[in-house]
Amino acid sequence: MITVIGLGPMGQAMVRSLRKAGQEVTVWNRTASRAEGLGATIAPTVAEALAASELVILSLTDYKAMYDILGGETIGGKVIVNLSSDTPDKTRAAARWAEERGATLIGGGVMVPAELVGTDKAYVFYSGPEDLIRQYEPQLGIIGAVRYVGTDPALGQLFYQAQLDIFLTALASYLHATALVEAAGVPAAEYLPYAVENFDMVSYYLPEALKHIEEGKYPGDAANVIMMGATADHIVGASNESGVDSALPYAVKSMYDRAIAKGHGRDNWTSLYEVVKSAAA
Ligand code: NDP
Incomplete structure (x- = not known):
């Protein structure tokens, strides 16, 4: 059983790929309607979503959303895989926050757009305790290939951002170069x-x-x-x-x-x- 919290395009794609691979999935989302039609068990409360599984995947806009959702909940014993984007320091702080509450936080970043999740092009950077990541690799690997990059919980996030550093700058440079030649009528x-x-x-x-x-x-x-x-x-x-x-x-x-x-x-x-x-x- 896997719990997925956060059902934007990315979270929904994760749930679909997990379900397709035959995994039992429980979901919760702030806007409940986004949980429909995914073939997952819809938990009416965050507490019930947490109770359903040890492995809890978060796919949220940022780390603030994690505190908004989990701040008042009991998370002891949970393995929280936060695949939301934010800064490395926020990821490290979240790892400490989870540890103080008896949970383990695994940081990461999904390196493909939602439509490629679950395909052979998909890969995800992870960092944190390797033994736990390897233990859950059969489930996590359904979303995308597991690329483990180190024990510092922020490294997964950092590799994700380093890749996007290249990607965003390169794409912007393509647009700029195209504008240059187009300005000459090409x-x-x-x-x-x-x-x-x-x-x-x-x-x-x-x-x-x-x-x-x-x-x-x-x-x-x-x-x-x-x-x-x-x-x-x-x-x-x-x-x-x-x-x-x-x-x-x-x-x-x-x-x-x-x-x-x-x-x-x-x-x-x-x-x-x-x-x-x-x-x-
Ligand atoms: P969205 O911003 O569309 O979805 C965000 C999710 O976070 C929604 O479920 C939203 O709930 C929830 N959320 C945001 N703020 C709060 C809050 N304060 N309290 C409760 N819930 C909250 O993002 P995506 O699904 O597109 O992406 C998720 C993560 O994955 C992001 O960090 C993104 O950078 C990363 N990512 C996304 C890719 C993509 O192609 N989409 C590619 C690679 C990485 P609600 O539905 O109620 O608004």
Whole structure:
């Protein structure tokens, strides 16, 4: 038996996939009507939803919603898998909060949109006590492949956000690049294949970047910060000339400016890491 609390698009998709796999599921949602038609047992109260299962999955807007729902309840003995998005510190605080009440909190983040939950494309980052996560892997694995990333309860959340950091910025950059070419009268569809080629190529640069990050050395023979920074500046200029928003390229250009100011002009572009890794830089 599994309890799922929170039945937005994501929670509903989880329940559907669990039911499809033959799991008994009890659900509770603040707006009761969202619990209908999922083939799950609808608990009339949070207390009854909690009583139904040791494993309680939360799919809520944020961690505040968890306190709103569970704050007045007895949660001792429960394994609360919170797959709601929030900051790592809030996840750590929630783990302490659960522990003080005799429960265990497992943090995590679902890495696919609701429509892909339960498919072979789905994966979910988890962190916290590995033995419990492995114990429940047969059930959790129905939602998506279990990617365990460490004992710190916030790590699952952090990996989720790191992935979205790349994802959101990359998607925004695609829209920006498309706006740039469209401003010159080129249909977006004409540019698309080039964008796809570029996205496919980006990961090629990561192993070398990792080597530089690990060694703390950024040899810059081929693509140094001054050259790349000038290019970043040209993208800002192209945006301004065509009336396209320049906030995104400007943010990138400012990192190059700061790297040059720190003396990395002749280093590899990877030396931007020295600027990025600390807000004080
Ligand atoms: P929604 O915001 O649509 O659903 C949120 C759920 O939280 C609803 O069941 C809502 O109840 C409940 N809720 C919010 N605030 C409270 C509160 N104060 N008290 C009680 N219940 C509350 O989110 P999604 O279903 O789309 O996503 C859930 C989580 O999964 C989010 O953290 C999201 O970032 C993450 N996620 C979502 C993805 C997606 O594709 N949707 C993809 C990957 C991650 P009610 O129905 O009453 O409003």
